[in-house]
Structures are given as structure tokens and as C-alpha cells.
Amino acid sequence: MFRPGTGTAWGCVEMTRVDVARLPRQATRDAYGEALVAAGRADARVVALDADLSGSTKSQKFGALFPERFFNVGIAEQNMIGMAAGLAAAGKIPFASSFAIFVTGRAFEQVRQSVAYPGLPVRLVGSHSGVTVGQDGSSHQAIEDIALMRVLPHMTVLVPADGPSTRALVNESLSIEGPVYLRLGRPAVPVLYGEGGFAAPPFKAGGSVTLLAGRDATIVACGVMVAEAVTAAYRAEAIGLSVGVIDAYSVKPLDRDAVLAAARATGALVTAEEHSVIGGLGGAVAETVAEEYPVPVIRVGLLDRFGESGAPDELLKLCRLMADDILAAVRRAVAVKR
Amino acid sequence: MTDQRTKAAPHNQPGTPEERHARLAEAARQLRVEILRMTAQAGSGHPGGSLSSAEIIACLYFDVLRLDPARPSWPERDRFVLSKGHAAPVLYAALALRGFFPRELLATLRKTGSCLQGHPHMRTTPGVEVSTGSLGQGLSMACGLAAAARIDGAGWRTWCLLGDGETQEGQVWEAAEAAAHFRLDNLVALVDNNGLQIDGPVSQVMAVDQVPRWQSFGWRVLEADGHSIPDLLAAMQAALAGSGRPAVIVCRTTKGKGVSFMEGQADWHGKAPTPEQLARALEELGCSGQGPALPGGVSR
Numbered sequence: 001m002f003r004p005g006t007g008t009a010w011g012c013v014e015m016t017r018v019d020v021a022r023l024p025r026q027a028t029r030d031a032y033g034e035a036l037v038a039a040g041r042a043d044a045r046v047v048a049l050d051a052d053l054s055g056s057t058k059s060q061k062f063g064a065l066f067p068e069r070f071f072n073v074g075i076a077e078q079n080m081i082g083m084a085a086g087l088a089a090a091g092k093i094p095f096a097s098s099f100a101i102f103v104t105g106r107a108f109e110q111v112r113q114s115v116a117y118p119g120l121p122v123r124l125v126g127s128h129s130g131v132t133v134g135q136d137g138s139s140h141q142a143i144e145d146i147a148l149m150r151v152l153p154h155m156t157v158l159v160p161a162d163g164p165s166t167r168a169l170v171n172e173s174l175s176i177e178g179p180v181y182l183r184l185g186r187p188a189v190p191v192l193y194g195e196g197g198f199a200a201p202p203f204k205a206g207g208s209v210t211l212l213a214g215r216d217a218t219i220v221a222c223g224v225m226v227a228e229a230v231t232a233a234y235r236a237e238a239i240g241l242s243v244g245v246i247d248a249y250s251v252k253p254l255d256r257d258a259v260l261a262a263a264r265a266t267g268a269l270v271t272a273e274e275h276s277v278i279g280g281l282g283g284a285v286a287e288t289v290a291e292e293y294p295v296p297v298i299r300v301g302l303l304d305r306f307g308e309s310g311a312p313d314e315l316l317k318l319c320r321l322m323a324d325d326i327l328a329a330v331r332r333a334v335a336v337k338r
Numbered sequence: 339m340t341d342q343r344t345k346a347a348p349h350n351q352p353g354t355p356e357e358r359h360a361r362l363a364e365a366a367r368q369l370r371v372e373i374l375r376m377t378a379q380a381g382s383g384h385p386g387g388s389l390s391s392a393e394i395i396a397c398l399y400f401d402v403l404r405l406d407p408a409r410p411s412w413p414e415r416d417r418f419v420l421s422k423g424h425a426a427p428v429l430y431a432a433l434a435l436r437g438f439f440p441r442e443l444l445a446t447l448r449k450t451g452s453c454l455q456g457h458p459h460m461r462t463t464p465g466v467e468v469s470t471g472s473l474g475q476g477l478s479m480a481c482g483l484a485a486a487a488r489i490d491g492a493g494w495r496t497w498c499l500l501g502d503g504e505t506q507e508g509q510v511w512e513a514a515e516a517a518a519h520f521r522l523d524n525l526v527a528l529v530d531n532n533g534l535q536i537d538g539p540v541s542q543v544m545a546v547d548q549v550p551r552w553q554s555f556g557w558r559v560l561e562a563d564g565h566s567i568p569d570l571l572a573a574m575q576a577a578l579a580g581s582g583r584p585a586v587i588v589c590r591t592t593k594g595k596g597v598s599f600m601e602g603q604a605d606w607h608g609k610a611p612t613p614e615q616l617a618r619a620l621e622e623l624g625c626s627g628q629g630p631a632l633p634g635g636v637s638r
Contacts, residue, residue, distance in 0.1 A: 047486075047489065068489060069489060071485060071516075071520065073512070073516050074512075074515070074516070074519075076512035076515070076516065078474075078475075078478070078508070078509040078512055079478045079481070079509055079512035079513045079516055081478070082475050082476075082477075082478020082479045082481070082482065082509065082513065083478050083479070083481045083482035083485065083513075083516065084482060085468065085478070085479045085482055086419075086468065086478065086479035086480060086481060086482020086483040086484075086485070086486065087482040087483070087485060087486045088482070089460065089467060089468050089479065089482070089483060089486075090417075090482070090483050090486030090487065091413075091486065092486050092489070094482075109472060110475055110478070110509070113469065113470075113471070113472040113475055114468070114469070114475050114478070114479055117459070117469050118459065118460050118461055118468065118469040119461065
């Protein structure tokens with residue numbers, strides 16, 4: 001087991017190795033469905049909206065239990081965002097869910113004008129982010145949603161890596177004053193936090209978890225790429241590199257202290273996200289170190305391209321989003337440093 | 339709920355119907371005066387669509403809406419959403435004259451640091467319920483407000499004013515279908531049907547036949563002369579009769595109403611009057627260019 005990282009305390013000590021491949025798996029959207037129900041039970045202000053994808057986003061469970069607090073608006077994301085804004089203006093805490101591309105892209109200007117500008121506490125929930133949507137192809141694969149939400153003033157952007165952190169962040173979001181974008185995925189992913197995995201710290205906006213400490217480079221990852229980053233860090237040992245891993249689940253506000261501590265301690269950073277290398281976590285990390293403590297930052301992500309149809313695992317390979325791709329980036333970062 | 343509403347219901351105002359109508363007509367006149375003064379002072383803004391809404395806003399803010407200017411966040415207040423956010427001057431004038439903020443602030447419209455943004459912003463202006471200005475979004479927010487009232491079993495109502503050109507936005511019809519589907523009969527929409535948009539007549543730019551359009555979306559449709567106080571009050575009263583369906587009042591109006599050289603001119607959609615034009619306009623409205631429109635303003 002590992003000592004829990006707090007996001008600001010650098011230097012977690014590895015005790016035993018987490019076998020990522022053997023961890024149980026759960027999709028973050030499934031964890032969201034459970035967490036939304038729990039939030040609805042705990043807080044009567046919680047309402048939910050969906051746009052005909054409640055079976056996929058898992059908001060359906062909430063709708064079945066709290067029908068008077070659930071609004072399926074049909075295939076009309078713009079109206080969903082506006083209704084969520086109105087509900088929030090009247091004191092509710094709305095969770096508005098759809099596929100990530102529709103909730104952030106189709107309704108972008110509604111999010112900007114009706115939600116972000118007045119800073120209303122709407123929780124935008126985008127499931128089916130990234131290429132791991134799979135066979136549906138590029139039309140349904142959000143590769144730019146983090147960038148779209150991160151650029152908006154007032155917006156908090158959270159990208160959990162697994163089920164337990166998703167549940168914790170849904171709960172945590174109840175106490176965040178402004179709007180929040182929660183990015184979720186379709187496939188079952190390793191349960192990183194909990195038994196057999198890493199100890200779960202408190203998850204909060206602006207936080208991060210230092211999963212592994214390193215000397216030569218640090219991988220800053222979010223979402224499904226955190227598990228790949230851990231695997232990459234273990235493989236790096238075989239080639240004599242000591243590599244740290246940070247789960248940067250709070251892309252905005254970014255845990256600047258943790259990122260800068262890693263830059264100072266290891267002198268080279270790699271970012272890993274299932275998102276364009278432009279404007280997402282890689283952008284956030286590069287901007288931060290460029291201003292405060294410049295070190296090489298190699299970004300792993302979609303290289304200014306769209307996704308396509310295929311099996312999720314094959315698409316991760318095709319788009320160079322696997323552990324070995326991260327490892328190659330680590331070698332580049334270390335080489336640039338020297 | 340019904341009893342509660344009756345106590346503060348619009349039609350229990352003191353005085354005869356004639357006195358009530360005269361009071362609201364005077365309120366509309368004062369709104370026009372303030373619209374012209376503040377846009378002239380700002381050097382920009384949207385007088386045309388503000389002037390066409392003057393009687394609608396006068397009836398709402400000086401009679402129909404249950405509000406307490408001393409408590410802008412009173413939970414039981416009625417909510418008003420100005421979906422046609424460019425008509426901010428008429429809303430700001432009504433809020434100032436009702437006492438939500440000092441009337442002197444109207445002179446700061448659109449100025450750096452002012453609480454009166456070019457389009458309504460809920461975080462800067464007391465009495466503004468949501469932030470609008472990007473057309474087509476207000477009715478969705480009004481649906482959310484109405485849904486919240488229903489969840490809470492609260493008696494307050496939500497009113498939403500749209501422009502007729504604005505109804506070209508697809509989101510308006512997403513909201514319209516949702517309001518009907520969710521049976522939000524605590525929601526009333528009003529269309530300021532002045533027939534003009536920036537590029538010219540709505541009928542030429544992109545025609546929307548308001549009455550059949552709203553009917554086909556399952557709304558209860560009422561019509562009114564948007565410059566007739568009795569007509570508007572009757573329609574607003576009828577709109578409040580819950581029927582399981584949302585109601586819309588299509589108001590026939592004239593853009594630039596009340597100022598001869600602005601009436602029916604698309605050009606006055608988003609242009610401020612010069613000092614000379616302001617003086618002429620105020621003269622037409624029976625008001626000199628200086629000082630308050632009437633001592634003490636209007637109150638309920």
C-alpha cells in the first residue's frame with residue numbers, strides 16, 4: 001500500500017507495487033449513477049437533467065427514485081443547460097448529464113452565458129469522453145471538452161480516474177459554489193483507489209494525488225490515463241528511470257503546488273490525457289511551469305486529430321495513448337532535460 | 339396557494355379600473371423617458387425594442403408581479419426573465435422606479451464599473467433574476483425556474499419576455515416543447531411582436547407566424563395589443579388561470595413606440611439618440627430634458 005498523497009505533500013513512499021492489471025474494474029459513469037443517487041438522498045436540493053441518454057450516463061437510477069426531481073428534456077441539450085441554470089437560480093443543485101461532446105460542445109454558448117457567466121452551481125456531467133467511446137466514432141468522442149470548459153471563467157473541471165474518486169468528487173461538488181464540469185468515461189477502468197490499490201485521500205477541487213514519487217521525471221495524468229501512467233512508471237524502472245505519477249483529477253483549478261514541486265524535484269514532466277494535447281491538462285501544466293519553473297513538458301494525448309471508430313483498446317493504441325507511449329514521452333523528457 | 343396569491347393579486351389594487359390604467363400608462367411613459375435618457379447618456383444601447391416593451395413591463399412591474407424591492411431575494415417573489423436581454427434599458431428603468439436601486443444609477447448604463455451591464459446580469463443588478471443577452475436562452479431558464487417552483491410546491495410564477503425575432507433561435511422551441519411536456523402552467527411567456535429585427539422586417543429576414551407556432555407546440559395562446567394597458571392586464575390575468583399548459587401572450591407592438599421618428603424603424607434597434615434627438619423625443623413624451631419625469635415617480 002501507499003501513503004496517501006494530499007496533493008501538496010511531495011514524496012510519497014512506495015511500499016508495495018499496485019498490480020493495475022489485476023484491479024477490479026468499474027466505469028466512472030457507473031460510479032456516477034450511484035453517487036448521484038446518494039447525493040439525491042443526502043440533499044433535497046439535488047435535481048438531475050438528461051437529454052435522452054440517461055441509460056448511458058446512468059442518471060436513470062436517480063430518475064427512477066426521484067421522479068419529481070428529474071427532467072429528461074429529450075434530445076435538446078441547449079434547453080437542458082438553460083433549464084439547469086434556471087433551477088440553480090432558484091436554489092437547486094442541478095446535475096445535467098449527456099455525452100461529453102454534447103454537454104460541452106453542442107451547448108457551449110449556453111454553458112458560457114447561462115451558467116458560467118453568472119457562476120451558477122450547475123454540475124455538467126459529460127460521460128463518454130475521449131476515444132474509448134469506441135465504435136460510435138469521432139462524432140461521439142469528445143477530445144476537446146476539457147479545453148472548452150477550462151477556458152471558461154468560474155468553471156471547475158474535474159476528471160476522475162476511477163469509480164471511488166468519481167463518487168468522492170460528486171459528493172465534494174455539492175459544496176463547490178460555482179459551476180463544475182465532471183468528465184466521465186464509457187469503459188470499465190481499474191479501481192485505483194481502495195483495496196489492492198492506492199489509499200484514497202480526500203478529493204477536492206484544486207487537489208491532486210501523488211501516487212508515485214520519482215527522481216528523473218513525473219507523469220501528470222488524468223482520467224483513464226492515470227492507470228496507464230502508473231504502468232508506464234513501473235516499466236521505466238526496467239530502463240533505470242525513477243518516475244513519479246500524479247493523478248491531476250482537478251484540471252481546473254490545477255494543483256499548482258504539486259505540479260511545481262514535481263518540476264523542481266524531477267526536472268521533467270510528461271502529461272497524459274485522453275484529450276487533445278491542445279488546451280487540456282497538458283496545456284494547463286505547460287502554462288503553469290512555463291511561468292513559474294520552466295522544465296521540459298512532453299504532452300501525451302491526441303495529436304491535433306479526431307478519433308475514429310474501433311475497439312476502445314485498439315483506438316488507444318492507434319492514438320498513442322498506451323503506457324508505452326507515455327514511457328516513450330518520459331524518455332524524451334529526460335533526454336531534453338539533459 | 340390560491341388564497342395567498344389573491345391577497346396580493348394584481349386586481350386588488352386600490353382605485354377604479356380607470357385610475358389603475360392611468361397609473362400604468364403613466365408608468366409606461368416614465369419608463370420611456372428613462373430609456374431614452376439612459377441610452378442617450380450611454381451613447382449606445384437598444385431603444386427600439388425597449389420602447390416597444392414599455393406597457394408590458396409597466397403592467398408587470400407596477401401591477402402584476404409580486405415583488406418586494408426591499409428584499410430582492412424574497413423567496414416567494416415572482417420571477418421575471420428578460421430573454422430579449424438587449425431591452426435591458428426598460429428593465430433597469432422599471433427596477434429603478436420600483437426602488438430596487440437608486441434612479442441615479444441609470445446614468446451609469448454601459449459605463450465601465452457600472453452595475454448596469456449592457457445586457458442584464460444577475461450578479462451585478464438587484465432584481466435581475468438571470469443573465470441574458472445571448473438570444474434564445476431565457477425561456478429555457480424560465481422553464482428551470484418554473485420547474486423549481488413546482489418541485490417546492492411554491493406559488494410564485496415565472497414570466498418571460500421574448501422578442502419576435504428572437505424566436506428564430508431553435509433553443510426557444512426546445513424550451514417551448516419542454517414547458518408543454520412538463521405542463522409548466524406556472525410559466526407565462528410574452529412575445530414583444532414588433533415585427534422588426536436588426537436586418538429589417540422579421541417577415542423578410544425569417545418569418546415566424548407566432549400564434550400557430552406556439553399553438554402547435556401545445557401552448558395556450560393569448561393575444562393582446564401590447565400598448566393597451568386594459569388589453570394586457572386582461573391577457574395577463576387570463577394567462578394565470580392554470581390549465582395544465584403554459585401560456586403565451588403574443589403582444590402586437592410597434593418598435594420605437596412613443597417617439598414619432600423611431601416608430602417602425604429597424605434602424606433604431608441598437609442606436610442611441612443624439613442630444614438633439616433626445617430633446618425632441620422627451621418633448622413628445624411631455625417631459626423636458628432635465629430632472630425627474632415626475633416628482634416622486636410612480637409606485638404601486
